[in-house]
Amino acid sequence: MDHFKELRKRLTYIVIAFVLFFILSSLSTPYLISLLKSNAINHSIDLNLFKMNEAVTIHIKLMLFQAIILSCPIIVTQIYQYVKPALDLHTQKLCTKIIPVVSLLFLVGSLLGYILIVPLLTSFFLFVANETGLNTMFNFTDYLNLVLTITLIFGLILEVPAFLGFLTTLGILQTDVLRKLRRVSYVVLCVFSLVITPPDFISDLIVTLLMFSLYEISILISSHIEKRREVFHLKKRGDEIG
Template sequence: MTNSAAPHNPVPETVPKKAKRQLWPRKTKPAPDGTMSLVDHLRELRRRLIYAVIALVIGSIIGFIWYQLRITTPWFSISSLGDILRGPYCSLPEESRADFSFDGECRLLATSPFEMFLLRMKVGALAGIVLSSPVWLYQIWAFITPGLHKTERRSTFTFVSLAVLLFVSGAVMAYFVVDYGLAFLMGIGDEFQTAALTGEKYFNFVLALLLIFGVSFEVPLIIGMLNVVGILTYESIKDKRRVIVIALFVFAALMTPGQDPFSMLILAFALNVLVELSLQFCRWNDKRRNRQRPDWLDQDDDSASALDYRPEPIAPAPTNTQVQTHPVNPTSAPQRPTGSFGGGGNFDDVL
């Protein structure tokens, strides 16, 4: 006897696909109002850090190769990075520096087998920071801009350009300061001794001065950025110029690696000029936005500020008020129980 029923073909169950692991961080889109959750902030920070590190590695590789690479063509020539950095030392008189090559070539002294390799790595890393500065400065600004307004986000190109320009300007000024500062330091007591500088100590001195000048020149940009986002106003800082001048001179005296008066004065005067320009920008920006000085800034520290109490106006009562009465149906109205407690319930059954 044959079974006339159709054979049962079970529907194959759909096996969920295994989720692919996201190897590259995905861009996090902020909400229309610019808000982001903590997890989204961490993902965005990771993505920005990855981009900055990649740019830093590429720039360091270029700087490592450029350390000994000289390019000479009929139209232009590019000196190696090592020749550029040792230029202030080689410009010193021959009697002020020791000669270890006996052929008249200007060379520095190495006292360990790995000193030259580590020195080349250090110089390449600093060159990578400078070369990749447009990328990592943009990543910093791009991480901040989701919380800013649309008009403030448009100043990304201006911010990155000014940051790179100020950093490079500080490094270039430090390079010329090294020439005079090193001549001053090496000329003290040169009739009794000859300086035999090692490559490590000399390059540490030069690189530290370049880095300090470059980073210090970013101070006016930070002041302007704080004013743009509304944290710092011109009215709150204009009366503190004397404190700022003294603080900048102390900062220059402590941060200059050679501790010579020439480099200290150059850095202090340059920072004072740049900070004053940034304060004038804050003044112009506040005036453009019509910012007013709050009253609590003009009061004494021991006095309490006045309360800003503004009572809300009370709307007048309507004049043509009509009371509508509705007839009460005695059959549908609930009967109010009577009792001995002001119209309460009857408690005879309880007693």
């Protein structure tokens, strides 16, 4: 029952933070809508609304998106606080270093997806639409869904090194496993990069290299964590013998 009470406590903090950020994000939502409109205009896109309640739906989606990003540090912190009693001192110290990185990587990944991938996909879709020779009307909700999907995907992608480092910290994952799975992982990452990017060589190459780099960074981080953990345990044994 103590575990359930602690879990309820942590979930309560997460829900409260999410609701507060959701409410506060209503202040910045009009600015984000203006930003999306200006970016669409830069691509010569005239965005339209086709339903009466569509404007409300757009506001809610943007508020949810902001609440998710702003709540990320609190969510990770509460998860850590829940599992903290089961971790040794060294693992706790490593986790306190990883948590800020997790939040930062999610923000950087979201910005990278918005700045780099969204323009590439937008240009590709416009090119295909123009090739059809048909009159095209662009819906604001469709454009918003594209932007939010890409930013969330890349936000999560950049979490991979921190997530794998966290698993290594807990002893669930070993660096040798990552090295052995390197060939298979490269193939999977390559296919994933081809799926989420438009079919042109430059964008495919950029995203694929990004994926490979993140995987290699994950290996370096896991290796560093394992070495730190070995040094800690050796020092601890030396203190016990002494």
